[in-house]
Amino acid sequence: MAIAACAAVLLAGATGATTWRAAGDNGKPVGTWHDAPAAARTPVSADQRLGSGQNATPRTGPTATSETPPSSSPVTTPPTEKATVNPPRPGSVERPIESGAANGRQRVGELLRVSKLLGYLGGRPRKETFRYPGASYVKLHFSRIALLPGDYVTVANADGTESYRYDAPENSADSDRWAMSVTGDTAVLEVHRGAPDLLGLGRLAGGLGVDVDRVARGYSRTEQGRQPERQLTAPGRTGREESVCGSDTSADAVCYRSSDPVAYTKSKAIARLLINGTELCTGWRVGTQNRMLTNNHCFTSSSEAYDTEVWFNYQCARCGGYDVYQPTKVWGAQVIATDRTYDFTLFTVDKFASIEKFGHLSLDTRRPAKGQQLYVPQHPAGEPTRIAGSLGEKAGNCSVVDPGYDGYASGSDVAYFCDTEGGSSGSPVLSRATNKVVALHHFGGCPNSGVRGDLLAARLARYL
Known part of the structure; x- marks a missing residue:
């Protein structure tokens, strides 16, 4: 475990129960059904036991979507992207994608x-x-x-401090x-009666009910530690540890x-x-x-975004301590633009007002200079927020080593030796000179690199 790692993660792996702090809902049900965008749904790709496979080959070429956003979170859909970019040649990049899984995502x-x-x-x-x-x-x-009309279901953790309500x-x-999802090793599903059955509809309820056909179970800490050896990496690579360049000097964000x-605020x-x-x-x-x-x-698609949970404020409450803040969870909504060569997906979330308070970052319009110090806030291996790149003398290797590194395109990346792991894919790489994002992290391998x-x-200006 890296320096000052949040002890709550260890407890979660050992007992299946993370210690929450400052529960925002006081045990009351929160959340409603997340309305689907008008898009074909994609099959779940991570289900080896169910035998439902999905092509692991990334889509090629740039795409901008115009799918209808959920009614509960309207957004203005930008015009369809017309620019074209040649997709990367197969085998042209030998470094492993940071997440390490066959489809480029970290399995958790x-x-x-x-x-x-x-x-x-x-x-x-x-109740189940x-x-x-x-x-x-x-x-x-x-x-x-x-x-029946007025009835609803809740999904809660064992003690009811995290609970979500779903109406039919x-x-x-x-x-x-x-x-x-609910954090910990237990989910309690319950059907609630909303009002007395004055019309006697219960007699006609034989065909009604709630069916659960699948459960996603998060790995324990021990299981997660074994994942790198079982995930796809390039020949000669051993796993996500390749991206920890030297000793891991990243630390909990709260530190x-x-x-x-x-850096903490960012x-x-x-x-x-x-x-x-x-x-x-x-x-x-x-952006704002x-x-x-x-x-x-x-x-890459709105249907995938729709099945994605977006957790804000998932971080340790005390440096090296046992408590973790209860995250604010929202659903992904609509993919606005995506591009394989520059490895980005721009998307929206449902219930945006609930996460505005956490602030935003800005892209730097200037290429960073060689030697410029950096820092990388991230969720390596799914852990609470960590930051690689200390301030001052301890910054070490977390600096620009090549501002024009080859990624999927010639000179498309910034290279650095900041510590990252599987799950860090998509993290912002910020300049200490400007506190703006100079790279979108996507490759491990020492040096690591980001677009x-x-x-x-330049490519996203019209959408921001």
């Missing part, structure tokens, strides 16, 4: 098939507990939710979806609160992305509007 859990039905008639339970000892989170998938969707076809308050704008229930990347708010940026190899911020600024 597994999918399990279950068959649980909650209903109204005798013999059917109204899903417990997986040691799991870091539990996430339920509904294949059906059909309820108007269209029954929309009930095939994921619930928000910077007093010594480097600017780190608030990043988010942990839980994709399809079992895979991970990092993303961050770019409802805009998030991550890598193209993390996801140049000035190139991204």
Whole structure:
């Protein structure tokens, strides 16, 4: 474990229960159904046990989408991107994508098939507990939710301090979806009656109920530590540790609160992305509007964004301590633009107002100079926010070694030796001179590298 690692992560792996601090909902149900965009849904790609595969080859060429955003979070859809960029040649980049998984995302859990039905008639339970000892989170998938008027379901952790409410969707076809994850090794699903059944509709409720067909179980700390050896890497590489260049000098973000308050404040704008229930990347708010940026190899479509949880404020409450702040979780919404060569995806989130308070970052329109000091806020291996690159003499190798490094295109990247791990894909690389983003991290291998911020600024200006 790296220096000053949050002890709560270790506890979560050992006991399956993270210590929450400052619970925002006081145990009350929060959240509603997340309305789907008008887009074809994609199959879950991380399910080896279920045998549902997805082509691991990244899509090529740039794309801008014009899919209809969710009604609960309207955004203005920019015009379709007309620029074209040649996709990278197969094999032209030999360094491993940071996340290390076959599809470029860090695996942080597994999918399990279950068959649980909650209903109204005798013999059917109204409450079901899903417990997986040691799991870091539990996430339920509904294949059906059909309820009487006024009734609803909740998914909560064991003690009810994290709870989400779901009403039946108007269209029954929309009930095939994921619930928000709950942290810890237990999820409690319960059907609640909203009002007395004065009309006697319960007699007609034989065909109603809630079906759960899959559960995503987050890996324990021990299981997560074994993942690099099982994930795809380039020949001769051993895994994500290749990206820790020398000894790991990254630290919990909170460790910077007093010594480097600017870096600490900037780190608030990043988010942990839980994709399809079992895979991970990092993303961050770019600009003042409802805009998030991550890598193209993390996801490329609105249907994938829709199944992505975006966790803000997932960080340790005390340097090296045991408490973790309860994250603010929102759903991804619409992909606005994506590009394979420059490895970016720009997207929006649902319930944007709830995450505005965490601030935003800005892309630097200038290429950084060689030797310029950097810092990288990130979620390596899914851990609470960490920052690589200390202030002053301890900055070490976290500086620009090549401002025109070859990525998927000639001279498209900035190279550096800042410490990163699997799950850091999509992290912002900030200049200490400007506190702006000079690179979008995407490659490990020592040196690590990210797509140049000035190139991204030019391509994304119309959307920001």
